[in-house]
Amino acid sequence: MPIDIDIAHVARLARLALTDDELEGYRSQLGVILEHAARVQELDTGDLEPTSHPLNLASRFRPDVVEPSLDREEVLSQAPEVKGGYIVVPPALDSR
Amino acid sequence: MTGSDLTITEAGAKLRSRELSAVDLLDSVFERASLTEAELHCYLVIDHDGARAQAEAADSLLAEGHDLGHLHGIPIAVKDNFCTRGLPTSCGSQILAGYKPPYDATAVARLRKAGAVIVGKTNLDEFAMGSSTENSAFGPTRNPWDPSRVPGGSSGGSAAAVAVGSAMGAFGSDTGGSIRQPASLCGVVGFKPTYGLVSRFGLIAFASSLDQIGPFGRSVADALSLFEVVSGHDPKDGTSYPGPVPEVRSSLDAGVSGLRIGLVKEFGGDGYDPAVVAATNAMVGRLASSGADVVEVSLPSFEVALSAYYLIAPAECSSNLARFDGVRYGQRVKGDTVEEMMARTRAEGFGPEVTRRILLGTYALSAGYYDAFYGQAQKVRSKIISDLNAVYERVDVLVSPTSPTSAFELGAKTQDPLAMYLSDVCTIPSNLSGHPAISVPIGLDEAGLPIGFQVMAPALGEAILFRVAAAVERLAMFSSRPALAGAEV
Numbered sequence: 001m002p003i004d005i006d007i008a009h010v011a012r013l014a015r016l017a018l019t020d021d022e023l024e025g026y027r028s029q030l031g032v033i034l035e036h037a038a039r040v041q042e043l044d045t046g047d048l049e050p051t052s053h054p055l056n057l058a059s060r061f062r063p064d065v066v067e068p069s070l071d072r073e074e075v076l077s078q079a080p081e082v083k084g085g086y087i088v089v090p091p092a093l094d095s096r
Numbered sequence: 097m098t099g100s101d102l103t104i105t106e107a108g109a110k111l112r113s114r115e116l117s118a119v120d121l122l123d124s125v126f127e128r129a130s131l132t133e134a135e136l137h138c139y140l141v142i143d144h145d146g147a148r149a150q151a152e153a154a155d156s157l158l159a160e161g162h163d164l165g166h167l168h169g170i171p172i173a174v175k176d177n178f179c180t181r182g183l184p185t186s187c188g189s190q191i192l193a194g195y196k197p198p199y200d201a202t203a204v205a206r207l208r209k210a211g212a213v214i215v216g217k218t219n220l221d222e223f224a225m226g227s228s229t230e231n232s233a234f235g236p237t238r239n240p241w242d243p244s245r246v247p248g249g250s251s252g253g254s255a256a257a258v259a260v261g262s263a264m265g266a267f268g269s270d271t272g273g274s275i276r277q278p279a280s281l282c283g284v285v286g287f288k289p290t291y292g293l294v295s296r297f298g299l300i301a302f303a304s305s306l307d308q309i310g311p312f313g314r315s316v317a318d319a320l321s322l323f324e325v326v327s328g329h330d331p332k333d334g335t336s337y338p339g340p341v342p343e344v345r346s347s348l349d350a351g352v353s354g355l356r357i358g359l360v361k362e363f364g365g366d367g368y369d370p371a372v373v374a375a376t377n378a379m380v381g382r383l384a385s386s387g388a389d390v391v392e393v394s395l396p397s398f399e400v401a402l403s404a405y406y407l408i409a410p411a412e413c414s415s416n417l418a419r420f421d422g423v424r425y426g427q428r429v430k431g432d433t434v435e436e437m438m439a440r441t442r443a444e445g446f447g448p449e450v451t452r453r454i455l456l457g458t459y460a461l462s463a464g465y466y467d468a469f470y471g472q473a474q475k476v477r478s479k480i481i482s483d484l485n486a487v488y489e490r491v492d493v494l495v496s497p498t499s500p501t502s503a504f505e506l507g508a509k510t511q512d513p514l515a516m517y518l519s520d521v522c523t524i525p526s527n528l529s530g531h532p533a534i535s536v537p538i539g540l541d542e543a544g545l546p547i548g549f550q551v552m553a554p555a556l557g558e559a560i561l562f563r564v565a566a567a568v569e570r571l572a573m574f575s576s577r578p579a580l581a582g583a584e585v
Contacts, residue, residue, distance in 0.1 A: 005459060007455070010455050010458050010459045010462065011455065012439075013458050013462060014414060014442075014454050014455060014458040015418075015421070015435065015438045015439045015442055016439060016442050016443050016446075016451060016454065016455070017436070017439035017440045017442070017443040018443055018451075026451065026452060026455055029452060029513060030452070030455060030456055030459065032513075032514060033406060033452075033456060033513060033514060033517075034456070034459070034469075036402075036403055036406070036514060037403045037404075037406050037407050037460075037469065037473075038403070038468075038469075039399075039400050039403040040400055040403045040404050040407065040469070040472045040473050040475075040476045041468065041472055042400065043397060043400050043476055043479060045472070045475035045476060045478065045479050048475050048478040048479055048482065049475075049478060050471055050474030050475050050477070050478060051474055051475075051477040051478040051481060052305060052474060053305050053335065053530075054291045054305065054481070054528070054529055054530020054531075054555075055290075055291055055292055055335075055337065055530055055555060057292070057335065057337070057338070059334065060334070060338065062331040062332075063331075070198045070199060071198060074198040075198050077196075078195060078196065078197075078198065078424070078425040078426075079423070079424050079425060080422060080423075080426075080427070080428035081428070087423060087424060089423055089434050089437065090430075090431055090432060090433055090434050090436070090437050091432075091433055091434065092433070092434040092435075
């Protein structure tokens with residue numbers, strides 16, 4: 001069964017500024033892959049619970065001890081734009 | 097044959113008898129790299145100065161009587177998705193071009209502490225997504241056995257470096273077979289440990305519930321030496337296994353007499369090279385002749401493992417790779433708003449396969465599709481685990497080919513994502529279940545390309561896994577090396 005995908009919506013959710021041609025290419029490829037992936041629906045899984053983690057480990061807290069943190073200058077040196085010890089980004093809210 | 101062609105076990109003996117120094121070993125590895133890198137491109141970065149300083153320090157320590165164990169003074173390569181402080185770490189992606197991590201991954205820190213010499217960072221499919229190393233933004237790695245063919249992937253650079261001798265051992269990450277499949281295609285040993293035995297702290301995440309770090313070696317014993325150093329609980333990884341690491345070494349040579357071995361029925365037939373099937377069956381026969389009780393077992397849920405994987409892995413990838421947004425690290429493409437900047441940065445920074453998987457995962461997690469795709473895939477995962485647990489009541493280990501085919505030509509599968517995904521069909525179940533698995537080379541096909549044999553065991557079953565792998569290694573007597581490994585002789 002062909003799977004219909006609103007690829008522009010998916011790309012927007014994923015924050016990917018793709019061209020129309022790129023979107024069309026991915027839409028048709030994803031259709032083929034999802035048709036194969038949809039075979040998961042054929043397996044009778046009965047009342048099995050979903051597995052999100054292969055070993056059933058409980059979450060654990062590590063001791064609340066102060067340890068040296070990363071070097072601030074070294075971390076900031078990797079950011080594309082920095083000013084006065086802060087990372088700079090374009091406006092997040094429309095001010096127009 | 098030079099120092100770089102020795103196994104880690106052999107080199108360790110020569111280091112301790114002062115026949116060779118760590119600097120000698122490193123020089124022979126650099127020499128091999130200088131002769132083969134232009135053709136093979138195993139490395140994205142070679143740390144000439146840093147590695148030399150580490151080798152000199154290793155020699156000094158040994159001279160002073162401080163012996164740090166099996167990896168002391170041994171030149172090791174790590175995949176370029178391991179954070180290495182101050183050394184470029186790009187994951188084979190333009191979006192991280194030039195990134196220098198401010199810390200070491202736990203596996204890297206443990207290697208340094210054990211006296212290993214870190215040669216450099218190996219090439220990979222972008223963010224470890226792929227099965228051929230053709231998805232690297234910085235060009236493919238080629239197979240040392242035949243440079244017109246792929247080395248497998250995603251850890252293709254690590255596998256090829258160990259095969260050709262531009263490293264004596266290496267590390268990779270395995271999410272759906274990314275250690276075992278390239279090991280198989282390059283004729284070396286590749287091991288994926290039980291999920292949680294090696295810390296993922298500082299391994300740049302692809303699919304967190306599947307990713308596991310593991311070694312490449314030219315022998316089963318070398319793979320074990322590499323694993324022993326990096327394994328063990330790490331409080332910095334919330335999914336790190338808190339119990340003791342299984343003790344493996346004492347039973348390595350115990351043989352297979354009396355063990356129950358299950359051959360997986362589903363892994364054969366259409367799409368499998370006849371030579372791969374024949375080599376697998378021949379090895380199974382030899383194991384039986386050595387006293388193992390071999391039976392064929394059927395695991396019908398394995399038929400949909402690949403489908404489940406291609407929902408779960410992209411879903412986790414779409415979430416993990418949200419962090420690459422042009423804000424804190426890596427490349428940025430300008431935009432008028434923060435959303436525009438992020439969307440442009442990501443569209444330009446990610447290659448086609450990564451983009452495809454982010455879109456696939458975003459779709460599979462989006463409103464209205466979650467239950468039918470991601471939720472059902474997680475139930476399939478439960479079914480695979482319960483089927484495996486039932487099978488392990490009857491057999492001690494499972495065996496199969498590692499990959500349906502030997503190394504394929506560059507470009508053969510790049511236009512058909514689904515065909516590429518199918519090359520991981522035998523390796524994916526162990527990632528979904530979190531169980532350990534290893535690939536051991538057992539022979540060459542008619543084209544002179546290596547064939548790998550996979551052994552799988554239950555969770556924390558490393559001792560029996562290695563015991564069988566060592567027996568397979570002895571029975572196969574595989575000692576071939578690619579012609580390029582002898583280039584300077």
